[in-house]
Amino acid sequence: xxxxxxxxxxxxxxxxxxxxxxxxxxxxxxxxxxxxxxxxxxxxxxxxxxxxxxxxxxxxxxxxxxxxxxxxxxxxxxxxxxxxxxxxxxxxxxxxxxxxxxxxxxxxxxxxxxxxxxxxxxxxxxxxxxxxxxxxxxxxxxxxxxxxxxxxxxxxxxxxxxxxxxxxxxxxxxxxxxxxxxxxxxxxxxxxxxxxxxxxxxxxxxxxxxxxxxxxxxxxxxxxxxxxxxxxxxxxxxxxxxxxxxxxxxxxxxxxxxxxxxxxxxxxxxxx
DNA sequence: AGACAGACCTGTGAGC
DNA sequence: TGCTCACAGGTCTGTC
Numbered sequence: 001x002x003x004x005x006x007x008x009x010x011x012x013x014x015x016x017x018x019x020x021x022x023x024x025x026x027x028x029x030x031x032x033x034x035x036x037x038x039x040x041x042x043x044x045x046x047x048x049x050x051x052x053x054x055x056x057x058x059x060x061x062x063x064x065x066x067x068x069x070x071x072x073x074x075x076x077x078x079x080x081x082x083x084x085x086x087x088x089x090x091x092x093x094x095x096x097x098x099x100x101x102x103x104x105x106x107x108x109x110x111x112x113x114x115x116x117x118x119x120x121x122x123x124x125x126x127x128x129x130x131x132x133x134x135x136x137x138x139x140x141x142x143x144x145x146x147x148x149x150x151x152x153x154x155x156x157x158x159x160x161x162x163x164x165x166x167x168x169x170x171x172x173x174x175x176x177x178x179x180x181x182x183x184x185x186x187x188x189x190x191x192x193x194x195x196x197x198x199x200x201x202x203x204x205x206x207x208x209x210x211x212x213x214x215x216x217x218x219x220x221x222x223x224x225x226x227x228x229x230x231x232x233x234x235x236x237x238x239x240x241x242x243x244x245x246x247x248x249x250x251x252x253x254x255x256x257x258x259x260x261x262x263x264x265x266x267x268x269x270x271x272x
Numbered sequence: 273a274g275a276c277a278g279a280c281c282t283g284t285g286a287g288c
Numbered sequence: 289t290g291c292t293c294a295c296a297g298g299t300c301t302g303t304c
Contacts, residue, residue, distance in 0.1 A: 003297060034280070034300085058298075075298055076282075091282085110281045112298060127300095154275060163299075171297060219297065239297095260277075262295085279301080288291085 002073040004135070004168030005211035006230065007058045010079050013225025014104050015053055017081050018062060021098035022049045030093040034074060034114040037094065041117035045069065050098070057131050057167035067117055069096075070127065074112025080105050081225050132166045135204050140166055142198030149189040149197070156192055157185035158259040160204070169204060172217055172239045175264045177203040179238045183272045185263045186256065196272055210235060238264040 002010070023045050031037040048064045055061070060079070062069040071079065084103050088095070094106040094115055106115060118125050133140040148165050149156075157178060160169050169177065178185050180203035183196060192200075211217060216230030219240070223229055237247055242255035242264055251268040 006297080032281095034298095072298080074281090075296070108281095109283065110296090110298095112281065152274075158275085161298095173297095217297080259275090261297095274304105276304085277302090280299100282296100284294105284296085286292105286294085288293105 002058065002075075002077065003170030003173055003211075003217070004055075004058060005173070005208055005214075005232065006216035007060060007073060007168075008055055008212050009216045009224050009230060010073070011053060011055045011060050014060075014079055014081055017102050018096075018098050018104060019050055019053050022047065023064075023096060023098060025095075025097035027095040027097075028093070029088065030091075030111070033093065033108065033111050034072070035116065037115050038117050041067075042069070042115070045117065056128060057134075057163060058170075059127070061122070067119055068122055070114070070116045070118050070125075071106065072114045074108055074110060074114070076110040077106060077108035077113035078223055079225060080107070080223065080227060130164055132162075132164050135166050135168055135201075135208055140201065140205075142194060142201040145197040145201055146192075146194040149192065152189040154189050155186045155258050156183060156189045156200075157263055159189035160200070161259070161261075166204070168208065171261050171263075172219075172236070173204070173207050173211065175239045176207045176237060179264075179266060179270060180207060181272075182270055184270045185258055185265050187272060192272065238266060240264065 026042045028037050028039045045064055045067055050062055051065060052063045060071040081102050082105050084101055091109045092105050092107050096104040149159060157174050161174050181200040211232040214230060214232040215224050217232040238253050241253045244253055246253055246266040246269060249268050251266055253264055253266055255262055255264050
């Protein structure tokens with residue numbers, strides 16, 4: 001479910017209920033997420049005030065004075081703002097309480113997500129130390145993709161999904177961006193021209209930016225922090241549209257497995 | 273080093 | 289109706 005736009009949407013949804021507030025209570029019902037949830041370390045943060053919040057790649061960071069809560073939604077996670085009295089459902093693993101009325105609740109059926117308590121310096125933590133640039137920041141562009149791709153035989157789709165190259169481009173938006181840039185997903189990354197990479201970088205920025213404005217993409221179960229679906233699904237050009245006509249030229253959209261992930265493209269619009 | 277496969281989990285929908 | 293199977297939005301880890 002959650003790619004960068006979904007995580008950004010989630011962050012924006014919970015921010016008014018978290019930023020500047022004091023953590024009053026933590027309730028952990030299930031510690032078996034991707035890594036064991038450090039109950040005691042989270043409990044020690046109670047009484048401390050949130051000084052800032054940010055997103056890095058697909059991680060949500062809740063910063064306190066001397067520690068940070070790091071959350072990842074994995075494949076199936078969501079964070080929602082709920083009334084404090086709301087009883088937990090199946091897979092509601094963690095509640096964070098920041099005021100009298102609300103809780104922030106992590107639900108994650110597949111338990112691929114995580115919730116950790118980190119000590120500074122944050123940027124030296126293994127999960128954050130080797131991340132590539134943010135796709136929506138100015139330091140990411142076609143030039144960077146071109147330089148990093150020289151000599152690489154890997155399929156360009158797998159290349160842009162590599163978090164060391166650029167963060168936050170997941171399976172849906174990788175297919176969508178390549179469509180927009182006219183590039184075949186299976187082309188070797190090292191064989192693509194600088195000019196094409198400029199188009200691709202712009203496409204990634206545009207697709208992610210639009211998806212954030214739409215509140216993310218809801219395929220099956222993604223909901224924003226207020227429980228509403230994301231609306232980017234209606235904008236998808238190729239993802240999950242195999243055998244349907246391309247919106248641009250009418251050719252049948254094809255699918256193919258690359259790097260163990262389903263990939264969608266238009267054989268006529270994507271020729272490079 | 274780069275590239276790939278496997279691993280972690282549960283829910284859903286298709287096909288029988 | 290109920291069973292089995294394939295597949296799903298992520299990403300770390302190990303192996304070649």
